[in-house]
Amino acid sequence: MKIKETATIVSQSRISAGIYDMVLSAPGISGEAAPGQFVNVYLNDKSRLLPRPISLCGIDADRQTIRLVYRVSGAGTGEMAQMCAGEKLEILGPLGNGFPLEEAAGKRVFLVGGGIGVPPLLETARVLYESAALDEEQSDVIADEQRVSEKSDGVNAKTRTTEVVSVIGYRSDCFLKAEFDRYGDTIIATEDGSTGTRGNVMDAIRADGRKPDVIFACGPLPMLRALKTWAEEEQIPCWVSMEERMACGIGACLACVCRTREIDGHSQVKNTRVCKDGPVFNAAELDL
Amino acid sequence: MGAKNRLGVNIAGVELKNPVMTASGTFGSGEEYSEFVDLNRLGAVVTKGVANVPWPGNPTPRVAEVYGGMLNAIGLQNPGVEVFCRRDLPFLKKYDTKIIVNVCGHSIEEYTEVVERLADEPVDMLEINISCPNVREGGIAFGTVPSVAEKITRACRNVAKQPIIMKLSPNVTDIGEMARAVEAGGADAVSLINTLTGMKIDVNRRKFVLANRTGGMSGPAVKPIALRMVYEAAHAVHLPVIGMGGIATAEDALEFILAGATAVSVGTANFSNPRATLDVAEGIDRYLEENGIDSVQDLIGAVEE
Numbered sequence: 001m002k003i004k005e006t007a008t009i010v011s012q013s014r015i016s017a018g019i020y021d022m023v024l025s026a027p028g029i030s031g032e033a034a035p036g037q038f039v040n041v042y043l044n045d046k047s048r049l050l051p052r053p054i055s056l057c058g059i060d061a062d063r064q065t066i067r068l069v070y071r072v073s074g075a076g077t078g079e080m081a082q083m084c085a086g087e088k089l090e091i092l093g094p095l096g097n098g099f100p101l102e103e104a105a106g107k108r109v110f111l112v113g114g115g116i117g118v119p120p121l122l123e124t125a126r127v128l129y130e131s132a133a134l135d136e137e138q139s140d141v142i143a144d145e146q147r148v149s150e151k152s153d154g155v156n157a158k159t160r161t162t163e164v165v166s167v168i169g170y171r172s173d174c175f176l177k178a179e180f181d182r183y184g185d186t187i188i189a190t191e192d193g194s195t196g197t198r199g200n201v202m203d204a205i206r207a208d209g210r211k212p213d214v215i216f217a218c219g220p221l222p223m224l225r226a227l228k229t230w231a232e233e234e235q236i237p238c239w240v241s242m243e244e245r246m247a248c249g250i251g252a253c254l255a256c257v258c259r260t261r262e263i264d265g266h267s268q269v270k271n272t273r274v275c276k277d278g279p280v281f282n283a284a285e286l287d288l
Numbered sequence: 289m290g291a292k293n294r295l296g297v298n299i300a301g302v303e304l305k306n307p308v309m310t311a312s313g314t315f316g317s318g319e320e321y322s323e324f325v326d327l328n329r330l331g332a333v334v335t336k337g338v339a340n341v342p343w344p345g346n347p348t349p350r351v352a353e354v355y356g357g358m359l360n361a362i363g364l365q366n367p368g369v370e371v372f373c374r375r376d377l378p379f380l381k382k383y384d385t386k387i388i389v390n391v392c393g394h395s396i397e398e399y400t401e402v403v404e405r406l407a408d409e410p411v412d413m414l415e416i417n418i419s420c421p422n423v424r425e426g427g428i429a430f431g432t433v434p435s436v437a438e439k440i441t442r443a444c445r446n447v448a449k450q451p452i453i454m455k456l457s458p459n460v461t462d463i464g465e466m467a468r469a470v471e472a473g474g475a476d477a478v479s480l481i482n483t484l485t486g487m488k489i490d491v492n493r494r495k496f497v498l499a500n501r502t503g504g505m506s507g508p509a510v511k512p513i514a515l516r517m518v519y520e521a522a523h524a525v526h527l528p529v530i531g532m533g534g535i536a537t538a539e540d541a542l543e544f545i546l547a548g549a550t551a552v553s554v555g556t557a558n559f560s561n562p563r564a565t566l567d568v569a570e571g572i573d574r575y576l577e578e579n580g581i582d583s584v585q586d587l588i589g590a591v592e593e
Binding site for chain 1: 314315321323324343344345350352353356357358360362366367507508556558560561563
């Protein structure tokens with residue numbers, strides 16, 4: 001269910017050049033949202049009509065907050081960056097479809113992010129890591145019970161747990177990296193080579209040598225294209241989160257479309273709606 | 289609302305429960321907004337443009353924000369009239385509101401094909417879009433030359449079973465002349481304004497912001513122009529006028545009604561406030577209550593001359 005609510009800013013800080021970290025009290029949306037979804041932020045300066053679609057970097061249903069990590073790229077996000085704790089913003093969400101977490105269960109998942117595509121992967125990493133930890137506890141309990149009841153000779157068919165590997169690319173400053181480190185291995189690429197592999201995320205993936213069972217990605221189009229090509233060569237299922245200029249954010253105006261290989265369900269023309277049918281798509285279905 | 293519905297209006301014989309409708313292209317076929325808006329409470333839903341076959345629309349970026357408004361160059365992406373009839377009309381029929389289908393085409397034949405296809409469908413009115421600035425053929429080409437506008441109006445009128453509303457372009461020298469041309473062609477109503485052709489350039493990249501280079505401008509910044517044109521059109525013809533262009537509040541809507549509009553459409557405001565249509569309708573009702581006015585019809589064209 002989509003909820004429009006007046007959210008109160010709990011905190012805001014600048015975490016890198018032009019990158020801001022805003023936590024909002026949003027009791028409705030925080031209870032509904034999932035990793036990879038986004039919210040529409042309606043600005044208070046009404047000369048700026050269009051909502052800003054911003055992905056969720058964190059969702060805390062217990063504290064009833066959501067976290068937005070965004071880049072100042074114009075007057076609208078500039079207005080947001082000037083705001084302080086206690087001020088209010090109208091928001092609508094959760095919007096779109098998030099990452100298909102069930103596809104990663106019990107597998108090695110690469111979360112591949114570039115630039116301002118990194119933030120939505122943090123919540124994805126957290127949820128995958130915590131559900132994997134939970135699965136591990138439960139499977140240990142089951143294994144113990146089996147040992148007691150069957151007095152088995154130690155053959156333990158313990159199910160494999162989800163392994164989260166975050167592959168993140170930056171220009172230079174690795175914002176959010178420390179938080180990704182909590183949820184699994186982190187592979188870093190920087191354009192200037194200051195951290196990790198010099199180059200982009202594809203360079204870092206090659207340098208690391210590991211291969212994933214499944215990929216979730218968010219970042220600039222050239223990165224997604226390269227990743228899609230690689231995933232197809234390696235026959236790895238790959239989901240990508242797309243970005244496009246939006247207006248309504250709910251699938252009505254058809255501003256934010258991306259090309260699909262097959263006829264799309266809504267308009268039947270190989271142009272699917274990023275806001276409503278995405279932003280996360282199976283890369284195999286897109287014509288990037 | 290009292291026993292007599294003071295918000296009711298009549299357009300070409302069609303009774304609307306209130307004068308507030310959606311502006312084509314901003315509201316899809318209603319489904320997406322039905323989470324926020326009780327469609328039963330709208331005077332009418334005006335659908336996004338429907339062509340004879342699916343249209344892919346323009347490349348992206350398709351939208352850009354400008355001061356107090358926005359530009360769009362969607363290019364009338366739509367699934368075509370068959371899917372529309374099979375999927376969207378049954379959805380809309382579940383609601384107690386009037387259905388107005390916006391019709392687009394590249395040629396007179398394409399327009400009339402859609403109009404004929406809709407003749408026996410549960411549609412209350414047709415809005416013929418001769419004013420979209422974002423398609424190369426058809427669209428605005430039909431809406432800027434009076435003789436062509438008259439011809440296409442007549443062609444649609446000849447095959448339509450529902451009243452036809454001709455949607456006029458503001459990108460003309462004399463809106464009154466265009467309104468008279470479609471009246472001569474047999475239009476049952478006119479709606480205006482469609483968007484004003486505009487442009488935006490990114491100075492850092494030195495590129496057009498829209499892939500289509502130009503786009504249609506809408507939003508609060510165009511309202512004074514729209515209002516002037518609605519006033520002129522209302523004085524040029526004896527047809528009901530549906531006014532639109534930057535309406536975001538009840539006060540905006542009342543300006544258009546006082547200028548001569550029988551009904552109004554809310555468009556771009558849906559993007560900044562998904563409930564905008566209902567806010568406008570409720571605000572008009574409140575205005576009538578506070579001013580002791582029995583019917584919104586008493587306000588149509590009632591600005592003091």
